[in-house]
Amino acid sequence: METLANNTLRVWQEQGRQLIPQNFAEFRRLLLQAKDLQERGNYEAAAVYAQIAANYAQLNHCGFFVSQELEQLLVKIGREAITSDVSRKNTSSHQTARNILHVSTHLANIGGISRLMWRWIKQDSSRSHCVALTRQALNQVPENLKEAVCNSQGNIYALGDRSGGIISRAKRLRECAAAADIVVLHTWEYDVVPTIAFANKEQFPPIIYTNHGDHWFWVGATISDAVANLRESGRLLSGQRRGIEAKRNLVLPTILEPAYRKLTRSQAKQQLGIDSNSVMLLSIARSVKYKTVDGVNFADAHVELLQQYKQAILIVIGAGSSNEDWSAAIEQTQGRIMVLKETKDTAVYYQAADIYVDSFPFISITSILEAGSYGVPAVSRYPYSSLACGVLGSDMPGLDGNLIRVRDIQEYTAALSGLIEDEQFRLSLGEATKIKIAQTHWGDNWQSALNELYAHVAALPRKTATLDIIDETSVGEPDVFLPSVNQTNVKTVMHWHMPLLPLPQRLSLWLSLVKKYGFRNNPLNTLMSEKWRSHYYQWRSRY
Known part of the structure; x- marks a missing residue:
């Protein structure tokens, strides 16, 4: 067990060194296809292939976190494909800025982007907030977001609810931005619509990119006047690896509901049917974050601890929908490891918890913050030796100084043992965590940080596009570890974006995929346009 982390990291490093050049070669192939289509004036198909390239680079790390060549291409598409000028309807200074346009891709009821957006809009109540969604129907928008926008006297625009693809959505986004004082991007990492829409930056208000996925490759650096990182490790990586200037590279803590x-x-324990004298360890994350490493799963890491402390139990919410087999660990602990499916109703579990344990090998910061908000101390594993890997670990402004971070399973077990044995330390650390989170992430305290961000961005000279830079890859840290986080077949990526292609290119791509992967792996429904595919899946869900 002592060498598990080191052995695993060495394996991941070797895999990364092999996969990064392969991933980069595939990315280049997709980028060249997009460039060829752009040069031939087929802007719609070029935009889709550019988005496929971006999504592929996000899901299959290519040794960089931004592609200047891809950004340059998107700016060219925007300038060449959309010729109409948009007159600014608002030119307010930062002191009087009242109209904020938030742009996102697709929002769900469960997810960090959705929660941050509706909390942001709800808290920033003195301003009017509109939302533009590049790939979502109005009837799919979460109700709490609709309510927050409505209360701010704003509107929600579904840019894809008319016929047309990426270019038409970019045109509509330009129109939406004309009335805004500030634009805030919350888009998914691959979304090329804003970069195309705002290619002519002098026509538009200041743009803030909210760095939700700081460990991913993402698109939008070229058009963003500032990057609002949610944590310090994200800010460092944005400066070092995305080339974001210090004056444009800021931190805005994520907002939490008090x-x-x-x-x-x-x-709370009584309500859950748990002995009130027990010491409850809690972990909440999506199932993919509890990946088995070297045959040792998340539950196994707690067996020795639970065998030593008979009053301790571990509840893991989210892992219940995975295919991981934790039965041996559950049996060895007499059922004191309980695995539940994902649920939105987590408040009672946080209130029952004595200690929060972060998911592993992939972290879940939002859950740590929510636990800490209830006064629950937290422990997280960080097996990396380099600060360059900071984005792979847990950190947030409200956790600084209170989150216990450990290197290996021995330190992890020792830290948990100390918390189990010393109730006073456990309670005092939990209270300190709650106070720091409240001072940083709640209500008026967060609002002050937001007001400073708006003012700072509005006063900055406007960002200009950087051209003629050739992409370079790295097989150092943290790059070599990222292919182990995720690798997705290019066919899957193409299937996701194929509905956006014009019919001739859609048919051509489908035939090439059939030739390579077979008809069975490329059913006819993948040929549907996005509108018809949406109707098709809605129909299937009813039967």
């Missing part, structure tokens, strides 16, 4: 206890720990 968490007030409705139940004592004992009451």
Whole structure:
């Protein structure tokens, strides 16, 4: 067990060194296809292939976190394909800025981007907020976001609810931005619509990119006047690897709903049917974050601890929908490891918890913050030796100084043992964590940080596009570890974006995929346009 992390990291490093050049070669192939289409004036298909390239680079790390060549191509498409000028309807200074346009791709009821957006809009109540969605129907928008926008006297625009593809959506986004004082991007990392829409930056208000996925490759650096990183490790990587100037490279803590206890720990445990004298360890994340490493799964890492402390139990929410087999660990601990499916109703679990344990090998920062908001101390594993890998670990402004980070399983077990044995230390650390989170991530305190961000960005000279830079790759840290986080077949990426292609290119791509992967792996429904595919899946869901 002592060498598990080191052995695993060496394996991941070797895999990364092999996969990064392969991934980069595939990315280049997709980028060249997009460039060829752009040069031939087929801007719609060029934009889709550019988005496929971006999504591929996001899901299959290519040794960089931004592609200047891809950004240059998108700016060219925007300038050549959209010729109409847009007159600014608002030219307010930062002191009077009142109209904010938020841009996102697709929002769900569960997810960090959705929560951050509606909390942002709800908190920033003195301004009017509109939302533009590049790939979502109005009837799919989460109700809490609709309510927050409505209360701010704003509107929600579904840019894809008319016929047309990426270029038409970019045109509509330009129109939406004409009335805004500031544009805030919350888009998915691959979304090329804003970069195309805002290619002529002098026509538009200041643009802030909210860096939700700081460990991913993403598109939009060229058009963004500032990057609002959610944590310090993201800010460092944005400066070092995305070339974001220091004056444009900022930190805005994620906003949280204030968490007030409705139940004592004992009451919450009673409600869950748990012995009030137990010490409850809690972890909440999506199932993919509990990946088995070298045959040792997340549950195995707690067996020795739970065998030593019979009063301790571990509840893991989210892992219940995975295919991981934790039965041996559950049996060895007499059922004191409980695995549940993903749920939105987590408040009672946070209130019952004595200690929060971060998911591993992939972190879940939002869950740590939510646990800390209830006064629950947290422990997270960080097996990396380099600060360059900071984005692969847990950090947030409200956790600084209170989150316990450990290198290996021995330190992890020792830290948890200390918390189990010393109730006073456990309670005092939990309270300190809650106070720091409240001072940083709640209500008026967060609002002050937001007001400073708006003012700073509005006062900056406008960003200009950087041209004629050739992409370079790295097989150092953290790059070599990222292919182990995710690798996705290019066919899967193409299937996701194929509905956006004009019919001739869609048919051509489908035939090439059939030739390479077979008809069975490329059914006829993949030929549907996005509008018809959406109707098709809605119909299937009813039967």
